[in-house]
Amino acid sequence: MPRLDVDSLSKSYGTVQALTDTTFSVDPGEVFGFVGSNGSGKTTTMRIILGVLTADGGEVRWDGQPVDPAVRRRIGYMPEERGLYPKMKVGDQLTYLARLYGLSSADAKDAMTRWTERLGVAERTGDEVQKLSLGNQQRVQLAAALTHSPDLLVLDEPFSGLDPVAVEVMSEVLNEESARGAPVLFSSHQLDLVERLCDRVGIIKNGRMVAVGTLDELRRTDKPQWIVDGPPDDGWLSGVERARLVSREDTRSVVEVDAEGDEQAVLEAALRVGHVREFSPSRPSLADLYRHVVSTEDSEDEGGDR
Numbered sequence: 001m002p003r004l005d006v007d008s009l010s011k012s013y014g015t016v017q018a019l020t021d022t023t024f025s026v027d028p029g030e031v032f033g034f035v036g037s038n039g040s041g042k043t044t045t046m047r048i049i050l051g052v053l054t055a056d057g058g059e060v061r062w063d064g065q066p067v068d069p070a071v072r073r074r075i076g077y078m079p080e081e082r083g084l085y086p087k088m089k090v091g092d093q094l095t096y097l098a099r100l101y102g103l104s105s106a107d108a109k110d111a112m113t114r115w116t117e118r119l120g121v122a123e124r125t126g127d128e129v130q131k132l133s134l135g136n137q138q139r140v141q142l143a144a145a146l147t148h149s150p151d152l153l154v155l156d157e158p159f160s161g162l163d164p165v166a167v168e169v170m171s172e173v174l175n176e177e178s179a180r181g182a183p184v185l186f187s188s189h190q191l192d193l194v195e196r197l198c199d200r201v202g203i204i205k206n207g208r209m210v211a212v213g214t215l216d217e218l219r220r221t222d223k224p225q226w227i228v229d230g231p232p233d234d235g236w237l238s239g240v241e242r243a244r245l246v247s248r249e250d251t252r253s254v255v256e257v258d259a260e261g262d263e264q265a266v267l268e269a270a271l272r273v274g275h276v277r278e279f280s281p282s283r284p285s286l287a288d289l290y291r292h293v294v295s296t297e298d299s300e301d302e303g304g305d306r
């Protein structure tokens with residue numbers, strides 16, 4: 001399946017510059033997590049991909065070509081504001097939406113049955129959407145995005161408000177869809193989930209992509225950190241060049257060094273003051289990387305949330 005390219009998008013709403021030169025791509029079979037604080041531009045980007053909004057500049061390409069209405073019909077989209085008819089029955093609604101995507105009546109019904117079973121809402125197909133809990137409505141919304149076997153998935157905060165079982169079901173489905181070859185793009189504020197599910201991550205801040213890559217690539221842009229368990233007080237690190245204390249809890253310190261190799265002097269300093277129980281590289285989580293990237297950008301451009 002082809003690749004999605006989002007190339008140098010810009011968009012403003014009046015005086016609010018929502019996107020500036022936003023660029024990233026999602027490969028076939030890749031799960032891409034789109035993260036950023038409230039109002040950073042994720043929904044705007046997704047709406048432009050869908051053609052619901054027009055960009056002021058830049059382009060969205062599918063298989064190297066600008067996205068046209070025929071391609072848009074092959075996208076499975078879960079909008080942030082959701083988009084189900086509250087008074088329509090779940091089964092009727094899913095069948096109707098699948099028909100709009102061009103499925104025959106029989107295929108639409110089959111797809112509705114398959115996806116409501118897979119997503120655990122098969123028993124609710126005879127109920128009006130408005131009678132379902134919000135989490136179950138969300139499962140139906142995901143089913144609506146999937147009944148036409150889309151070539152690409154674009155999901156705006158699909159995990160928000162889901163219970164743990166629903167999170168697992170949703171995660172499995174996203175993995176299955178990517179294994180089928182579809183590029184999967186989703187936004188989320190749940191960084192632990194993004195870390196677990198995504199092949200690559202894009203961090204957007206005030207409409208600009210400030211980091212894109214695998215978790216390991218993002219980690220490499222940070223200075224190395226080492227865990228040192230042993231020295232009983234703070235003074236042991238003073239005098240060690242190119243190293244500084246990041247945090248400390250009891251005898252356990254996290255030390256940042258400027259470059260690979262600089263940690264050897266840290267170990268020597270720790271051994272000089274006594275026994276070292278642990279000396280190991282620290283692997284920052286996505287939440288750590290996110291905090292770092294966002295706060296660095298804050299201090300550089302003094303930008304705040306708009």
Ligand SMILES: Nc1ncnc2c1ncn2[C@@H]1O[C@H](COP(=O)(O)OP(=O)(O)OP(=O)(O)O)[C@@H](O)[C@H]1O
Nearest residue numbers: 013016018036037038039040041042043044045306
């Ligand atoms: N229709 C609109 N009119 C005016 N400004 C808008 C409109 N839609 C979005 N904005 C502004 O554009 C910026 C980007 O908003 P967007 O909804 O894309 O962010 P987001 O990253 O999806 O946020 P969230 O995580 O809160 O959903 C914000 O400053 C927002 O206030």
